[in-house]
Amino acid sequence: MGTRQLELEVMRYDPEKDEAPHFQTYSVPCNEDWVILDAINYVKDNIDTTLAYRWSCHMMVCGSCGMMVNGEPVLTCKTFVRDLPDKVRIEPLENFPIERDLVVVLDDVMQKLHQVQPYIVRKDDPPEDAEYKQTRGQLMKFKQLTMCINCMCCYAACPQYGLNKDFIGPAALALAHRYNLDNRDQGKSDRLDILADHNGVWECSFVGACSEVCPKHVDPAAAIQQMKVDGAVEFWKQRLGIPGDKS
Amino acid sequence: MSRRPYVREMSKTTWYMRNGRYRVYVLRELSSFLVAFYTFLVIYALSVLAAGSAVQWNSFLASQQGVGMIIFHGLALLYFLFYQTFPWFKLAPKAMPIQVGENKVADSKIIGAHYVAWIVVTAFIFWLAGVI
Ligand code: SF4
Numbered sequence: 001m002g003t004r005q006l007e008l009e010v011m012r013y014d015p016e017k018d019e020a021p022h023f024q025t026y027s028v029p030c031n032e033d034w035v036i037l038d039a040i041n042y043v044k045d046n047i048d049t050t051l052a053y054r055w056s057c058h059m060m061v062c063g064s065c066g067m068m069v070n071g072e073p074v075l076t077c078k079t080f081v082r083d084l085p086d087k088v089r090i091e092p093l094e095n096f097p098i099e100r101d102l103v104v105v106l107d108d109v110m111q112k113l114h115q116v117q118p119y120i121v122r123k124d125d126p127p128e129d130a131e132y133k134q135t136r137g138q139l140m141k142f143k144q145l146t147m148c149i150n151c152m153c154c155y156a157a158c159p160q161y162g163l164n165k166d167f168i169g170p171a172a173l174a175l176a177h178r179y180n181l182d183n184r185d186q187g188k189s190d191r192l193d194i195l196a197d198h199n200g201v202w203e204c205s206f207v208g209a210c211s212e213v214c215p216k217h218v219d220p221a222a223a224i225q226q227m228k229v230d231g232a233v234e235f236w237k238q239r240l241g242i243p244g245d246k247s
Numbered sequence: 248m249s250r251r252p253y254v255r256e257m258s259k260t261t262w263y264m265r266n267g268r269y270r271v272y273v274l275r276e277l278s279s280f281l282v283a284f285y286t287f288l289v290i291y292a293l294s295v296l297a298a299g300s301a302v303q304w305n306s307f308l309a310s311q312q313g314v315g316m317i318i319f320h321g322l323a324l325l326y327f328l329f330y331q332t333f334p335w336f337k338l339a340p341k342a343m344p345i346q347v348g349e350n351k352v353a354d355s356k357i358i359g360a361h362y363v364a365w366i367v368v369t370a371f372i373f374w375l376a377g378v379i
Pocket residue numbers: 147148149150151152153154155170171174210213214215216217218219220
């Protein structure tokens with residue numbers, strides 16, 4: 001297996017010492033089949049133990065290793081060294097405050113995910129001794145949206161979130177849509193206030209950047225546009241006195 | 248250990264220079280100026296028409312038929328086609344997915360339907376205008 005020397009320009013920030021972030025360069029001998037996360041782990045193990053970053057599963061499931069690699073928000077566990085030039089710039093996810101080095105503060109999006117009530121809301125009592133039924137067709141309506149791993153690459157790509165931190169943003173809106181589309185859920189009207197707010201779906205201008213960078217092909221931009229169509233239909237239904245769909 | 252998160256502000260004036268994706272987006276949004284221009288043009292045309300003077304109306308028509316104006320209209324048309332029509336039709340299956348039973352209707356069918364509708368409407372307008 002061939003090795004290749006990679007120059008990693010890594011953004012460093014120590015809240016106890018630094019006024020602002022700066023770059024530090026590490027020269028890393030990489031195997032061609034490595035991903036960027038392997039190279040960062042190499043730095044941590046062999047060159048500089050002070051480097052702070054998040055990772056856990058190394059297999060696109062945990063969603064914690066999202067970073068900017070040469071300006072693109074990616075999961076570093078699926079970004080191969082062989083697809084990159086010899087010089088690679090690694091920064092913490094854009095649009096988030098930096099906690100330390102490559103670790104960002106995610107409090108804001110955590111609160112937003114919570115805000116959209118990402119769980120099944122029922123207005124009636126659950127059926128006794130039975131589960132809620134769902135056909136395959138009903139599941140297919142939203143299955144793609146359940147693939148989100150909260151890596152927040154979409155927030156790092158979204159210019160609207162960059163400009164306005166009150167925007168609920170792609171992953172949380174996609175998650176709301178996932179529950180709105182679930183036939184077992186009755187909470188659509190509860191979510192409407194948050195989604196139809198000016199910081200909800202209408203703040204999105206369909207740049208589509210979120211969907212392009214999403215490593216799990218969740219396509220949050222599509223979900224948001226569907227919600228706009230939904231919202232407009234609901235609006236007219238209410239105006240014309242036609243009862244809305246589920247709840 | 249003290250927390251002191253560092254905030255990188257996004258520039259309000261130059262953010263769209265960050266990458267190619269944003270630049271394409273801004274180019275798309277800039278077409279709104281052309282939309283505004285054509286809105287005013289139509290309002291102006293209607294007001295001339297409403298005034299009922301054939302001389303004025305004919306001079307308005309002539310003003311739109313100079314070489315410069317024709318090139319302008321042609322470029323505007325291309326701009327709309329490449330930054331609005333084609334991309335939006337391509338995105339239509341995302342905004343309006345149709346599921347029949349367990350399967351999604353193929354993107355190509357939804358996109359195709361948009362092009363057919365577009366051609367029909369265009370042909371109707373041409374017919375109305377006496378072009379065909
Ligand atoms: S929608 Fe995609 S990019 Fe956004 S958090 Fe979920 S998996 Fe990550």
